[in-house]
Amino acid sequence: MKPEQLKGHLDGLLLAIVEAGPAHGYAILEALWQKSGGVFDLPEGTIYPALHRLERAGYLESGWSEAAGRQRRVYTLTPAGRAALAQARTDWEQFARGVGTVLAPGAA
């Protein structure tokens, strides 16, 4: 899937990944890759601005931790992020149902 097709959905996807537990950027991307079966192939560096944006919105919080002698930023879902994720899921279900209905063979 091309990166531009992810527009509007990336925030929800990132929140869904972090919902499973605190994670740093690389782990988030790896989980996104694995859970999607490799469908989402975006430049990896572009998830960091998205994570920062979600943090500024209050949906994520983050802090430095040390692993393997390196400093890494670990992200955690906030209560506001959990609510935003629930809303994203609702919106996606409505969107997918609508698109599915129209695209279904013989629907037009």
Added chain:
Amino acid sequence: MIELYLANLARRLRGPAAWRSRLLAEARDHLLEAIDRYEAAGMSHEDAEAQALRRFGEARVVARAANRSLGLWGWCAGAIEPWTKEAAMVPRVLGAAFALTSVYYLAWYAAHPGATGSLLAALVVIGSGVSLVLQGRPAQPRAVWFHGVYPSAPQGWLIVVLLLGLTVGAFIGVDSNAHSVSDTLGTFVPLLSVIAAIAGKLVYGLGEPAARAAS
């Protein structure tokens, strides 16, 4: 290779220094972890580096996404950051604005040829404006009293206080002898342009050299 990439990315990032520093630290951690994984999977170090960089995305693409995520706030933050492109634009834009006000004074002089004060004001704002537009940063300043536009030494703070005092004093002096708002502004703007040009000379002339500030 990683360091070259990060330096390239750093050059392209705008916005607050703390945010840029954090993004670069995360990028470094991401790339190092990716290299570790690829090497563990059997790649040579060179191939692992190349693959990690390729998957991370071109510095241009990552920087564009990062800069866009900051929006207008990011641009404004960059404008008051030392040594960003936006900050370098501030004296130029200010100088161009002052130089543009000369149109008003010249138009007034054209309508009232006897008003030599207007001609003088036009010359003053043009001179100050050009001085600000051409303001450069010396490679070897005689003193380091400023970091970007921010004072970094007591002498720098003293200069800021004196310039602010001069500005307020000039405004009060002009306003007390003026007959209208336009009269006040008409006299104050040329004085303000001179103060701004002096401020530019002092702040940049006594500021940190570019090479040290960028590191």
